[in-house]
Amino acid sequence: MEALNAPLCWLDGRYLPLSEAAVPPDDLGLQRGYGIFDFLRVMGRVPLYMEDHLDRFYRSAERMYLDVPVGRDELRAIILRLAEVNALTVSGMRFLLTGGSSPDGYTISAPRLMVMHQPLNPPPAVWPEHGYKLYTHDFLRQMPEVKTIDYLMAIRLQPWLKAQGGDDILYRHDGWVTECPRANFFIIDQSDSVVTPMRNMLHGVTRLQIIQVARSIGLKVEERDLPLTEVLQAKEAFISSSTKRIIPVSRIDARSFNSSEVTRRLWEAMMAHETGWILSRSPD
Amino acid sequence: MEALNAPLCWLDGRYLPLSEAAVPPDDLGLQRGYGIFDFLRVMGRVPLYMEDHLDRFYRSAERMYLDVPVGRDELRAIILRLAEVNALTVSGMRFLLTGGSSPDGYTISAPRLMVMHQPLNPPPAVWPEHGYKLYTHDFLRQMPEVKTIDYLMAIRLQPWLKAQGGDDILYRHDGWVTECPRANFFIIDQSDSVVTPMRNMLHGVTRLQIIQVARSIGLKVEERDLPLTEVLQAKEAFISSSTKRIIPVSRIDARSFNSSEVTRRLWEAMMAHETGWILSRSPD
Numbered sequence: 001m002e003a004l005n006a007p008l009c010w011l012d013g014r015y016l017p018l019s020e021a022a023v024p025p026d027d028l029g030l031q032r033g034y035g036i037f038d039f040l041r042v043m044g045r046v047p048l049y050m051e052d053h054l055d056r057f058y059r060s061a062e063r064m065y066l067d068v069p070v071g072r073d074e075l076r077a078i079i080l081r082l083a084e085v086n087a088l089t090v091s092g093m094r095f096l097l098t099g100g101s102s103p104d105g106y107t108i109s110a111p112r113l114m115v116m117h118q119p120l121n122p123p124p125a126v127w128p129e130h131g132y133k134l135y136t137h138d139f140l141r142q143m144p145e146v147k148t149i150d151y152l153m154a155i156r157l158q159p160w161l162k163a164q165g166g167d168d169i170l171y172r173h174d175g176w177v178t179e180c181p182r183a184n185f186f187i188i189d190q191s192d193s194v195v196t197p198m199r200n201m202l203h204g205v206t207r208l209q210i211i212q213v214a215r216s217i218g219l220k221v222e223e224r225d226l227p228l229t230e231v232l233q234a235k236e237a238f239i240s241s242s243t244k245r246i247i248p249v250s251r252i253d254a255r256s257f258n259s260s261e262v263t264r265r266l267w268e269a270m271m272a273h274e275t276g277w278i279l280s281r282s283p284d
Numbered sequence: 285m286e287a288l289n290a291p292l293c294w295l296d297g298r299y300l301p302l303s304e305a306a307v308p309p310d311d312l313g314l315q316r317g318y319g320i321f322d323f324l325r326v327m328g329r330v331p332l333y334m335e336d337h338l339d340r341f342y343r344s345a346e347r348m349y350l351d352v353p354v355g356r357d358e359l360r361a362i363i364l365r366l367a368e369v370n371a372l373t374v375s376g377m378r379f380l381l382t383g384g385s386s387p388d389g390y391t392i393s394a395p396r397l398m399v400m401h402q403p404l405n406p407p408p409a410v411w412p413e414h415g416y417k418l419y420t421h422d423f424l425r426q427m428p429e430v431k432t433i434d435y436l437m438a439i440r441l442q443p444w445l446k447a448q449g450g451d452d453i454l455y456r457h458d459g460w461v462t463e464c465p466r467a468n469f470f471i472i473d474q475s476d477s478v479v480t481p482m483r484n485m486l487h488g489v490t491r492l493q494i495i496q497v498a499r500s501i502g503l504k505v506e507e508r509d510l511p512l513t514e515v516l517q518a519k520e521a522f523i524s525s526s527t528k529r530i531i532p533v534s535r536i537d538a539r540s541f542n543s544s545e546v547t548r549r550l551w552e553a554m555m556a557h558e559t560g561w562i563l564s565r566s567p568d
Binding site: 023065114148 | 302305307311313315317321349378380382383389390392398423426427433434435436437438439442443466
């Protein structure tokens with residue numbers, strides 16, 4: 001198979017250029033917002049932390065009563081083949097599973113799987129000096145521990161976020177901080193411990209790597225409920241995601257964060273960890 | 285234009301058979317569950333309560349910061365033309381507006397409008413003797429007053445509903461009853477008043493007609509918050525929707541409802557009202 005102008009994707013059992021892919025309008029993803037997905041970063045031809053993403057994808061599917069039309073070995077093979085054929089430098093692989101075409105527009109019949117592979121802006125290769133400004137919003141996602149396609153609130157809040165010059169939203173609910181719409185949230189507390197929520201949020205693959213790397217460099221990590229009052233008294237704060245790795249936080253609502261010493265150490269350790277991980281899996 | 289085997293629909297500016305319609309996978313409806321819609325019943329060639337549905341559709345779009353790519357006059361013309369050309373006996377017209385294709389998979393760029401027209405099982409033409417069994421579930425929809433495509437919880441609960449032989453879900457939250465996923469909810473209380481919630485739920489077009497018809501036949505109507513405790517002590521209960529009109533409720537959780545005298549009077553008045561409404565708008 002040759003590389004084409006449009007990257008190849010996989011839809012309903014076959015490989016085709018993304019520009020030719022199309023979904024029937026009766027799909028429950030489109031009609032009823034019913035679907036789950038996962039997304040991983042591909043560095044060269046190496047899909048980063050692929051098994052963790054596959055774990056979460058099949059877990060999400062099960063929680064939503066969606067049968068994945070291909071087994072895990074086949075999905076892994078599709079991902080590796082797209083990475084090989086499309087040969088992109090830095091890219092994102094998105095596997096989306098919807099309720100599929102439904103005869104009555106409501107009942108799950110045959111879930112539809114789609115694997116899309118597209119170029120991605122790489123995460124910062126040098127320490128990001130300028131942190132993100134976060135603004136908090138009271139909201140608890142439905143099914144927060146499942147990676148559903150429900151980003152209704154996040155997208156609806158974009159004009160509000162832009163109006164005040166914010167970079168991302170930080171969800172809080174009843175005084176507890178949970179996550180950003182597409183990123184996990186951490187603080188460095190006054191005793192230099194890393195603290196991050198552990199429920200009512202999505203368990204990020206990068207989040208898990210960070211916890212392990214933090215412990216490996218001697219930091220204490222606490223996974224627990226995190227009140228907003230404590231967040232506003234923290235020394236540092238940062239967010240994490242597959243596409244961004246670690247981004248320091250410079251502001252949450254009216255509170256500025258001027259320190260990022262521990263976050264920077266963690267970022268450096270994560271860079272080294274990721275490089276090592278990729279090298280250990282590269283074919284050459 | 286001739287009638288075709290597959291009913292015509294309207295997508296991205298043109299009429300085409302529904303079987304040929306397809307949406308690019310980068311649509312924000314599919315990727316992020318971002319969209320709104322409305323749905324009306326067409327009797328012969330008469331779209332029922334069309335202006336009320338158009339009101340709500342444009343209101344939903346505005347609340348979600350989605351620009352409708354056609355004006356109200358043009359959308360009305362599309363609906364009437366599809367009703368004319370497809371010439372279905374009883375049918376449903378669904379107008380769906382999604383976030384559209386997005387360059388970054390997150391930002392609204394050009395919303396996508398789709399108008400689909402399909403045959404529909406007509407609502408019961410005789411009084412439905414057997415009422416629905418409802419089972420309550422604690423849930424409050426996000427943006428409950430906007431007709432978004434978010435039916436994640438409703439579809440996820442279908443296996444649970446079927447397992448106990450239920451016909452529909454009744455949402456309650458913190459002890460207050462709100463709505464069914466696709467229907468409004470009413471009780472007839474001990475003094476024969478019609479009581480129905482008025483917030484934290486979708487304002488149904490049929491619901492509004494019922495309120496007016498109920499008053500016209502001398503019933504007292506109260507729109508207010510409705511505690512589950514009061515619902516379980518009611519004389520009668522029923523649900524309403526565009527497709528079902530009025531369906532009596534025979535059970536809510538462990539409580540049976542054996543009476544439906546007032547509901548039946550209301551159903552008869554609604555049948556007459558709907559017939560009158562259609563006749564007054566028919567071209568012949």
